[in-house]
Amino acid sequence: xxxxxxxxxxxxxxxxxxxxxxxxxxxxxxxxxxxxxxxxxxxxxxxxxxxxxxxxxxxxxxxxxxxxxxxxxxxxxxxxxxxxxxxxxxxxxxxxxxxxxxxxxxxxxxxxxxxxxxxxxxxxxxxxxxxxxxxxxxxxxxxxxxxxxxxxxxxxxxxxxxxxxxxxxxxxxxxxxxxxxxxxxxxxxxxxxxxxxxxxxxxxxxxxxxxxxxxxxxxxxxxxxxxxxxxxxxxxxxxxxxxxxxxxxxxxxxxxxxxxxxxxxxxxxxxxxxxxxxx
Numbered sequence: 001x002x003x004x005x006x007x008x009x010x011x012x013x014x015x016x017x018x019x020x021x022x023x024x025x026x027x028x029x030x031x032x033x034x035x036x037x038x039x040x041x042x043x044x045x046x047x048x049x050x051x052x053x054x055x056x057x058x059x060x061x062x063x064x065x066x067x068x069x070x071x072x073x074x075x076x077x078x079x080x081x082x083x084x085x086x087x088x089x090x091x092x093x094x095x096x097x098x099x100x101x102x103x104x105x106x107x108x109x110x111x112x113x114x115x116x117x118x119x120x121x122x123x124x125x126x127x128x129x130x131x132x133x134x135x136x137x138x139x140x141x142x143x144x145x146x147x148x149x150x151x152x153x154x155x156x157x158x159x160x161x162x163x164x165x166x167x168x169x170x171x172x173x174x175x176x177x178x179x180x181x182x183x184x185x186x187x188x189x190x191x192x193x194x195x196x197x198x199x200x201x202x203x204x205x206x207x208x209x210x211x212x213x214x215x216x217x218x219x220x221x222x223x224x225x226x227x228x229x230x231x232x233x234x235x236x237x238x239x240x241x242x243x244x245x246x247x248x249x250x251x252x253x254x255x256x257x258x259x260x261x262x263x264x265x266x267x268x269x270x271x272x273x274x275x276x277x278x279x
Contacts, residue, residue: 029254036060036248043243059244063252068223072231073252079141079227080209080256083148087156087205088198090149095160096186100172117154124150125218132219139221147215152205159204163197164190199264207257228253 030050035043036059038052045053063069098106128147137143167190175185191198213229220226226234232249235242 032247032250036244036251038244040240040243059242059248060252062245063248069231069249071224072226072228072249075141075225076210076227076253077256079144079148080206082141082145083152083209084202084205086145086149087152088202090153091156091160091201092186092191092194092198094153094157095164096190098157098161099164100169100182113154113157116150117158121151122214125214128215129218138219139225141225143219144216144225144227147219148209148212151212152208156201156205159201160194160197163194167193203257203260203264206260210253210256 034050034052037055037057039054039056039058042049042052042054097103098110132138132143132147135143137146171189171193172182172185175189176182180188211229212227213233216227216230217233220230223234228249232246232253235246235249
């Protein structure tokens with residue numbers, strides 16, 4: 001067998017493997033999308049049909065016309081965007097200090113940050129619940145936001161510190177030579193160059209806050225404070241499940257993360273600092 005033929009066979013095998021992997025990963029999403037346009041009675045019919053026999057928008061109409069269900073999405077957007085903004089702000093400042101300065105207990109602080117990241121969140125559920133109740137933040141936005149920050153900040157600081165470490169210090173020195181301060185170097189030079197790292201951290205943070213279920217369920221009580229994952233769970237009634245509404249809420253819940261990847265994927269490409277410093 002010639003080398004060119006072996007390469008052709010290898011390419012065909014790779015394409016088949018990719019197609020099978022895509023089908024394996026995408027079929028549940030297609031089924032979820034299909035079920036969101038079906039009435040409940042048709043979802044479990046046999047044999048199953050991917051294309052709805054009775055196409056209906058009742059599930060989406062019910063969600064968009066129900067103020068409580070709309071509030072689920074508003075809560076998720078508000079909490080997730082606030083957590084993302086605060087995480088990026090604190091992470092950038094902390095990473096700049098850890099990357100560019102030497103100060104007492106720096107190594108200890110790094111160990112603490114990594115150790116917090118290693119703690120399973122479920123082990124902190126009861127202590128956090130008691131602390132949030134003690135502070136009077138139960139069933140409030142600040143309670144959810146502060147709790148999520150504890151889980152997102154360690155990873156964000158570690159990632160941004162590593163990204164700042166890859167940026168040449170000559171950028172900072174060039175600003176100081178021109179009479180600028182460290183603050184100017186951070187916001188005028190390093191932050192614009194570090195956009196890819198910030199986007200990656202921001203998307204990760206948004207996904208964590210958007211998809212979080214356990215603490216959102218524990219630290220909120222009224223429907224007006226629930227988020228999308230809790231709203232989906234509330235559709236599971238004692239005697240019946242609203243499967244089509246669950247599927248439609250799941251589809252709507254996937255859209256923000258999907259749009260983030262579609263619009264910001266170009267920022268994941270590295271090398272924005274190439275040529276910034278002339279050797």
